[in-house]
Amino acid sequence: MSSYENTCPLSQQQLIDEYFMEHRVKVLDLAAFLDRFERSVDKNAEQDFRIVAFRESLRELISAAPGRVERVEMIFSDQSTELLPSLDRKAAYGASIRQQEHN
Amino acid sequence: MQYIDLHAHMVSRTTDDYYAMALSGCKALTEPAFWAGYDRRSADVFADYFDHLTDFEPKRAAQYGIEHYTWLCLNPKEGEDRELTKQVLKIIPEFLDRPNVLGIGEIGLNRVTVNELETFKDHVELALEHNQLIHIHTPHLEDKWKGTKVIVDTLAANGRIDPSRVMIDHAEEHTVEMILANGFWTGLTLYPVTKVAPGRAIDVFERYGTERICVASACDWGASAPLAIPQFGFEMRRRGHSDELINEIVWNNPCRFLGQSPRFKFAPTRETAIAAD
Numbered sequence: 001m002s003s004y005e006n007t008c009p010l011s012q013q014q015l016i017d018e019y020f021m022e023h024r025v026k027v028l029d030l031a032a033f034l035d036r037f038e039r040s041v042d043k044n045a046e047q048d049f050r051i052v053a054f055r056e057s058l059r060e061l062i063s064a065a066p067g068r069v070e071r072v073e074m075i076f077s078d079q080s081t082e083l084l085p086s087l088d089r090k091a092a093y094g095a096s097i098r099q100q101e102h103n
Numbered sequence: 104m105q106y107i108d109l110h111a112h113m114v115s116r117t118t119d120d121y122y123a124m125a126l127s128g129c130k131a132l133t134e135p136a137f138w139a140g141y142d143r144r145s146a147d148v149f150a151d152y153f154d155h156l157t158d159f160e161p162k163r164a165a166q167y168g169i170e171h172y173t174w175l176c177l178n179p180k181e182g183e184d185r186e187l188t189k190q191v192l193k194i195i196p197e198f199l200d201r202p203n204v205l206g207i208g209e210i211g212l213n214r215v216t217v218n219e220l221e222t223f224k225d226h227v228e229l230a231l232e233h234n235q236l237i238h239i240h241t242p243h244l245e246d247k248w249k250g251t252k253v254i255v256d257t258l259a260a261n262g263r264i265d266p267s268r269v270m271i272d273h274a275e276e277h278t279v280e281m282i283l284a285n286g287f288w289t290g291l292t293l294y295p296v297t298k299v300a301p302g303r304a305i306d307v308f309e310r311y312g313t314e315r316i317c318v319a320s321a322c323d324w325g326a327s328a329p330l331a332i333p334q335f336g337f338e339m340r341r342r343g344h345s346d347e348l349i350n351e352i353v354w355n356n357p358c359r360f361l362g363q364s365p366r367f368k369f370a371p372t373r374e375t376a377i378a379a380d
Contacts, residue, residue: 001284007309009343018341069303073277077248081256084216087183092244 004066053095106332106353107369108132109290110272110319113160113171120322120329121167127333131170131369133361134160135209135238138180140324146190149177157201172367174208174238175199182213182222192225199233205364206230208238209272212250215242220253227261236364237269241278243297251278255285268363275299279307283315288360292321293331301338308352314376317356351377
């Protein structure tokens with residue numbers, strides 16, 4: 001039920017002129033975070049489920065296929081519909097530890 | 104610009120926030136019952152909370168010319184406790200006749216457990232029994248897709264739910280389609296970090312149109328922005344959208360959903376929805 005093509009009212013040139021700077025800095029933040037992670041004094045979380053999902057999500061950013069944001073959200077999601085038998089914790093992590101176990 | 108914030112937890116905001124919202128065009132807001140940041144230990148504490156939501160808070164809002172409405176429930180983060188749920192469900196009807204109560208909410212799921220789902224179903228039955236609108240919280244982050252799917256499937260299987268009387272809130276790009284395709288209203292929460300920033304919310308309207316979609320600040324005691332809706336309006340203009348379309352989203356749509364309650368006193372400026380530019 002959604003449309004994709006031609007739904008943004010601004011031209012590509014207008015999008016670049018208006019929004020380039022604020023998105024440029026977000027890319028630099030990502031790059032700096034990855035460098036910081038690599039420079040860490042204690043390399044004890046190379047396979048943490050969050051950084052694994054994070055690296056996988058970055059590959060979607062350079063995908064040529066539309067729908068990048070939905071695919072990134074699904075990478076960070078628990079994609080099962082199985083109910084938990086009881087409450088394990090209140091808060092969310094931002095990525096699914098169960099999803100990594102399934103993979 | 105005048106607007107309605109369909110989701111604002113004002114018990115945890117200051118009067119300065121009311122003042123700023125009033126200055127920026129907020130005419131009304133609705134406050135769903137939510138988690139206090141800790142688990143409450145008895146139904147009596149909920150009774151005090153419901154009294155606050157239906158007495159003190161509307162008076163505080165009125166000082167700034169803002170109409171305050173509310174929704175009542177035991178929220179999903181406490182839904183694991185089935186015994187407490189049963190006690191709270193017994194006292195909610197005592198408050199449903201208060202003049203600012205619009206319905207049951209924000210019910211839903213948190214970690215998507217067996218007990219949370221039973222608590223959700225109990226609240227849905229309470230809403231049906233008392234002919235109340237329903238406002239639904241969907242889980243955070245990695246549990247968003249799963250919880251939304253369980254909620255949508257549960258309501259669809261019920262058979263007695265009119266989806267036009269249900270708002271499934273906190274949608275994101277990967278959940279909005281399943282909500283709208285089943286006839287429900289949905290909401291986009293304009294959070295700075297954990298939900299949908301204004302630019303992404305505008306993307307959703309550009310792709311899905313404006314029908315049955317609202318925006319809200321969902322401001323609470325966490326990192327959130329009580330002026331998120333005027334910020335959204337600013338970003339809409341920056342993106343090249345008209346004031347008419349902004350009004351459709353921040354005024355007409357909440358009026359259409361909330362106006363299904365006879366207690367809601369504001370009306371849309373036009374009868375029928377308009378499409379995105």
